[in-house]
Amino acid sequence: MKHLIAILFTAFLLAACNQGDQPQDTQSKKERAELENYEEFTDQNPNFLNTTNEQTAVKDDATKIEEIINVKTPYKAGNIVISGKDAWVTVYVGKEYSAREKNKIIKDLNEVLYEGLPRLQFHVNVKP
Structure with missing residues (x-):
């Protein structure tokens, strides 16, 4: 048993x-x-992780910022410095504007740049 x-x-x-x-x-x-x-995603949207093996370089981001300014605005891109998630962008507008007009230009440029590269925080400097 x-x-x-x-x-x-x-x-x-x-x-x-x-x-x-x-x-x-x-x-x-x-x-x-x-x-x-x-399906692979790109790294343009900060809410999605980058699943590709390619890493974007700072040079690629600077080129993209310059391209956005040249295509979507009537202004000329100047010096572009990228450090981490911050991008300092100098834009030449061609003439002198009042403080209120400068602030509107900066706001518009921030919106246009953020639309193109949402993972960066932009600090725009407007020069005549």
Whole structure:
């Protein structure tokens, strides 16, 4: 009787352990399939992680800032310095403006630049 109970217990134990491995294997196959079909995102939106292997360089960001200023505004880009998440941008507007007009230009430039590169905080300096 003792041998029968020991044999049944061992068989039950082996059967229970064997069934637990199968769902994990199916789950890992499913996860691998999802990762293979995962759509890559760019790093333009700060809410999404960059899943590409490419890293953006500071030079690329400076070029993008200069391009945004030249295409979307009538002004000329000057010195651009990027350090971490901050970007200091000098913009030449062509003539002297009052303080109120300068502040409006700075606000508009901040909006345009943030639209193009939302992960940076811009500090705009307007020069005549």
